[in-house]
Amino acid sequence: MSEASANRRLIQRLLLVVVAMFGFGFALVPIYEVMCQALGINGKTAGVVYEGVQVVNEARTVRVQFLATNSAGMVWEFRPKNDELLVHPGAVNEMIFVASNPSNSIMTAQAVPSIAPSVAAAYFHKTECFCFTQQVLQPGQRIEMPVRFIVDRDLPEDVHHLTLAYTLFDITATKSPAAVAGR
Structure with a gap:
């Protein structure tokens, strides 16, 4: 086998690895969503319906604490x-x-x-949550x-105390200007 054909085979294998890695990167998001829903982790409970829920022990209380933080670079006020x-x-x-969006531009956010x-x-x-959808706010909107x-x-x-924490991420840059303006 000549050196040129060996190089060509190496390049083909490397390109195949690059394509496989690229495809795997796209597959990670749906795989993550399915795993979170199946295992009930990371607060992913969208689409679950709870019918006939009732309090069994009126004497038992649980303290649920709520936290709201912004990711780095997120300018919204969130609480x-x-x-x-x-x-x-x-x-x-x-x-x-x-x-609320104190900026001078339309922004899109996602809470995690x-x-x-x-x-x-x-x-x-969670039976209903703003975290299930992206939030689009106009400048100055609350x-x-x-x-x-x-x-x-x-x-x-x-377990007597739970904490539900949300981190708000600015995803405006991941949306096309037409998609943001159309909302």
Whole structure:
């Protein structure tokens, strides 16, 4: 085998590796979504319907703390209306988060939730959440965004406090100007 044909085979193999890596990069997002939904991790509970939920123990309360932070470079003001709620496991609850865009341009954001302690994530079910969709705000616009949730009545008895934290990311640059303006 000549040196030229060996080089050609090496280049073909390297190109195949590059294409495979590129394809795998695109496949990671749907794989992540499926895994989060199947395992109930990272607060991904969209599309789950909870019917017939009820409080079994009226005496039991769980403190749910709410945190809101911005990622680096995100200029929006973002906060929960209250810092915490005392809830009964099995009851439907709601918290409102407030966001405003103080910039002079249209911006798109995506909130990413997390729940602590991690053992409680499987028992925290969001039935409606602003984190399920991207939020587009005009310059100076302010919105109230609800999150409706149920702390499962099967939450382990030793868990008395949960924290639902959201980090808000500026994804304006990932949207085409026509898509942002069309919303």
